[in-house]
Amino acid sequence: MKLSWSDVTPQWMYLNRRAFMAGSAAALALGGQAQAQALTARPSPLSTDEAPNSFEEITNYNNFYEFGTGKDDPARNAAALTTDPWSVEITGLVERPGRYGVEDLAPENALEERIYRLRCVEAWLMVVPWIGVPLASVLNRAGLRPSAKYVEFETLLRPEEMPGQRRPILDWPYREGLRIDEAMHPLTILATGLYGQAMPNQNGAPIRLVVPWKYGFKSIKSIVRINLREDQPMNTWQQMQPGEYGFYANVNPQVDHPRWSQATHRRIGAGLFAGREPTLMFNGYADQVASLYAGMDLRVNY
Template structure:
């Protein structure tokens, strides 16, 4: 890990990835404004290309193939957009993306992403700490968990017309996980607004957990005193637990989690050892002190 102040645009983004020079300049300005608050959170691993990040996705509302989101998410309407924040908060209400992630608060976070399917990427996100949003709405003393809900709009999200999953998609965190400085609400990547297939216009990113915890296209955030039941936990409780922390020593019932395939590394030599907590153990292991991480998976 190294401070974001040591990172430069040449470390992150090849210029040819930006088709619009004005977007590049606007994105750079936003990062300069937010760099002071991002110190220490970014990995120094080389990011995947924009092409890889935006064309190899799980977003089952658009289909189960890895290229389905890029093919079918173009028609998703993301402006206007509002996120309903309710439950045990002082200031419940409907908030715009600009309310939650104003331009002058956006930071860059270059994070590892590890999918439960045993593939991985490195992604340069733009976003704000979730803690800043929760502090803005005022967390009440009784709150212990945060529940998230994805957009339900079958006319624009074609896979929602089928009963292949329980819709809308839901996820949850413990409050201390949600307030951890690594946890962000992302609104962009590679200096651009978040593409639809990556969860536009606002999504969760929790880098020490398997990727399915980082819920996309959020429309509701609820503070509660009861542990939420997430979608995969409800559908397949024998395979997916509430925590979903990256743990190479706890296999999925159908495959090993000991290694992962880095997207873009080629067919040969593309596997690497999976790191406990996806390499963020120094920052987050204390959250789970005393827990049995093989049982509380």
């Protein structure tokens, strides 16, 4: 059963024309996978004032193992992904479970532009102008039950369109999870676009999670299921390599990956001779999120 939510929030017509034009040109340069769909979004005070990376950088340098392990594999292989129609199943400890369309989860009159830092566990960083809605608004409308302590996410399983899934690189489908207070935090969003247009396939179309104070692999792409549960879920990378990837995956320069330092990172697009930058605790969002982890040993809860 597909459900629909009536949303009466007044629409604030906002369009970043410069970003949209840049994004449209880049989409054509990528081979014209689809005509760019413009999205209107209100600016957010939660955005960073750092300059975003270019559309070309954001869409041609990313990890999406469902399309291959190379940084340019997603851009090369994602055009075949069918994203319309699409629904997300909300299950578990909610009052209104069911299948919801992307337009119901993130109606255009509720969209915000969130310019966030994105720090990868591989020690690189870029700045992305996402478009989306707070995850809290979706969970509240689904009717969270008091017993819900965690939220689990699942990516599409479609090996005929996602060639990386034809190999046992990971245990497919990809899964991620958050604690409820993390999921309900104002910084956590479900994104349906970037740079003024609908989300490109290689970046997680049509809907993905964005949690800016955590390493990028936590921000699961192409979501088809959101499950509310009482017990902590097992995430894909945590299951595969628990000594390297924990449940929380908070950006922490004081806790190195077993095979490399997390104290610094390189900024994508900074130039061949740019030096490495110091990594900030919680990726620069400590003022907003550090209280979530008060009293926790973040070396143990990595």
